[in-house]
Amino acid sequence: MTEQRTLEPEKLTKGLATVSKPVKRLDAEDKVKGKPLFADDYDRPGILYAKQLYSKFPHAKIINIDITEAQDSPGVKGVITRDDIPGKHTYGNVIEDQRALADVKVRFLGDVVCVVAAKTKRQADAAVEKVKVEYEELPAVFDPREALKEGAPLLYEERKTNAQIPQKVRHGNVEKGFKESDLIIKKKFTTPFLEHSYIEPESAIAFIDQQGTIRIKGSFQNPFTAREVIAGFLSMGLDKIRVQKTVLGGTFGGKDELMSAIGCRLALLSLKTGCPVKTTYSRENSFLESHKRNPFYMDYKVGVTKDGILKAVESDIVVDSGVYCSMSPYIALRGIVQGAGPYRVENVCSDAVSVYTNNPYTGAMRGFGSPQTNVAIESIMDIIAQKLDIDPVKLRLKNALKKGDVAPTGQKINHEVGLTEALQKTAKKIGWKKKRKKYSKKQTGDYRKGVGIACCMRGISLGAEGVDAAAASVSVQSDGRVIVTTGITDHGQGSQTVMAQIAADILGISIDRITYLEPDTSLIPDSGPTVASRSTFMGGNATKDAALKVKKRMIKIVAELLESPEEYVLVSGGRFYDRKSPDLEISFDEAVKVCNNKAVPLFEYGWYSMPAIDWDEEKGVGEPYFTYVYSVNAAEVTVDTATGKVKVDNFVSAHDMGRAINPMQCYGQMFGGAAMGIGLALYEEVEVVEGVMKDRNFDTYTLPTACDVPDFQGIIVERPDPEGPFGAKSLGEPATEVVAPAVLNAVAQAIGRRIYDLPASLERVLLGKKLSKYKKKKKG
């Protein structure tokens, strides 16, 4: 692992003890020792185990559910079906179409018809088999392009169409743009279903406490969302549902809607039986029922002058949403908003529509639509470079956004943009000039090499996707130690360490004085979901707000004590002092005592809401995100042209993330994100044939291993954002969303042929097409 960092002399972090430093993660030692308790580690006396019954058909009417035999089965304490739901049957962030228990229809093989709770797992397994469900099979549709056609089977008859909410971006006039172009490239691209592949499968336990509150502990990525869904399902107040996330073994956007459904089922079973109820999914069921990364079917048309100036980008995208809407329309939106690249493109016309099919449902997964469209636009950039005989890095530099430019959505870029620097540094680091030239010459032998680059911009946080605010609390204890909480959950990305660093530096104390508590929905205000790479920016700003309020109060007291003006009083290294006469000082602990004696409250809630954005969904114009992260990735590969095997030899990941609060964790994000992106490029696909999922475990779903990825190199570029905590923006998703096109561009140089459909498997690289052992049924 090598690192390169460019730190301009920066007032913002001068004299700070922890921010900008590779502070050790708060949870590192415990995790290495295997101490954390994951959801499945929790137990309670009198516990029952839940087991769910899945649909038998990809699309069918439920005529009858007979649970009598299951109810009488040994050990069974409770059985729930659609008839037992006390409140709302449906939930969903965009369209309320999802059900914890199937209603009149099942729409895919992962729909749950019934759940039983029994004293042992084995009894639950046996009982669920005794539920008798009578179905009437319905015609199904598995291709979103087919699903859009007139007369296709409808998933939701009342909607009259399988299309969800069409999204668009309009900027300038593409017709004019194409007229001004000397070269027009038209290409189609596809990406498959992908599994999040968190190491910990879904797990939760529900019980009722002495106050009658339903408590649910589990592997929740978004506890506040789950609480709302569960409260609606049970028709209970939000105050009576308390969701606590346990230590998460990864999520990547995956432990969201399914965890809400699991929470509903366990809570209802717990209410019905009066017993604690728990479930932990097998890997096979986790694959079956959880959502996937959306397959994208992309038609792109890009116009460029002979000098390589982008003139127009037109795209038409169909997104497979599967049976539920989930976040698909917003995934489609992000896909097209970022789908013209981080370039000055004056004319853009992009349409994307997510479509219901009887496939597994799809939704949020690290990147959220942009990993797919980045493959298209960044592949086309290389096609243009080749046709115009311009170096791919130079072509990107020519078009790269700079401060003052207008982005492809029509948004004026008023912030500092580190894209050019990131491009130059990445090229230098991977040895671009020499290698690109060398590999362009005719290569002989089976093993061919190539080097590829790709870049992107990423709108930070939710932007046009929703209301965006977060809370934090900072409480200084009487001994000078501090408890920090935010409504942001740590999935393993290390957010708790970042929050602690921010609080420590604002309060001028060392980080080991801080204890970070993970959120509990009853103890911290709703801070929205922990998604969209928003932890550092939103949670960090809320923490900053809370800590500043406490600090201000302490400074007032200290100023009185030191007889110094308040504006002269600073705190760092565990002491308050007068910056004009530094001998005038008082330790942080003393100051706490004084405040306590004066009954000054040393706790505060912090709150941060995102600056206003301006997106017109109808017209497809405006400012969809408040600001952007700029990322550049480069890959060097060796392709065995006799077997189609691709080896990534070198990989450089560079990001203008505003400010690296914790550089070590930033490298962690970059390298993990790169591994995930290499999976998208070369290895991963959940094969779904006629609605049947063929890959349901990691034997056939091929993730890259440590042996399949190179020694990653990371570059931190810092253009601090005035709004971010210490200038920080975000990194989680940028780290993975532009990996695949860099790899594919390198492969294209190596073999002189381009892969348009992912993943670039052995067969695709060798033959240019996929081979499948699964045959599709003949129509009719």
Add this chain to the structure above:
Amino acid sequence: MLPEFNLKRPLTLNEALSEYAAGSYKIIAGGTDMIVEMRKEKSIDFDILDISGIPKLKSIKKEGGKIIIGALSTFSDVFKNEIVQKEVPLLKEAVRNAGSLQIRNRGTIGGNICNASPAADSVPPLVALDAEVNLVSTKGQRTVKLDEFITRPYATNIKEGEILKSITFSPPVCTGYHFYKLGRREALAISRMNVAVMLNIKGGVIEDAVISPGSVMPFVGRVTEAEELLEGNKPSKELFEKAGLKVSGIMIKESGIRWSTEYKKPVIKEMVSRALNFAAGTEK
């Protein structure tokens, strides 16, 4: 969830044989295939005879000029064994990347053979070595050639009451060898195809050639037609390419055109040719 089952764990071979003859058992050694498969079943109608506690079946030794590998030797045991390392490095190379480290520590050579997966990494080298399997039951013993023992994918001609005791073969006489495994990734990969080759080159002429592919033919066995093409000739890239082409042709003749043929046809040719070049030191 793993279905409920009855388990017997005998500690001697005799105990195992009489128990096996008396009951309705399936045998597990390391369990790395069968336990995984059993998770797919709701219930099973057999008992499990876990023979992993029989120390006698775990040894690797050389007797009367022959190498005898106890059926319960794990991949890791084989990999670390001095006799194997010294006298049959081909086998060592083949087990090096079988499954994962955990699987190599539990999975046994005997289990790998009896499971008879076409992708089994230990089988092609053992077939290349003309290995024989020694089977024992309460009724007696028999020895069968490995390529006759495995009859087709996931099937052997093991008889009721028989336990695979050991695998025997003579140390090979060869000047070069290679095991080529092609997986979808570098570790934890199931062989897409593999091939074990051995060459004995004397005075610049190939005296003996052995080509034993896995996941290529509908049976396990050497590809004698391709071997014959090599024998008596001088090693050269062109010759090895011809041998690869031969194996590829025979694959299609034996397996017919399947979904994967379009890929396997050119690739097995190249794998065989590469493996032979490695073995001959004419590395390409």
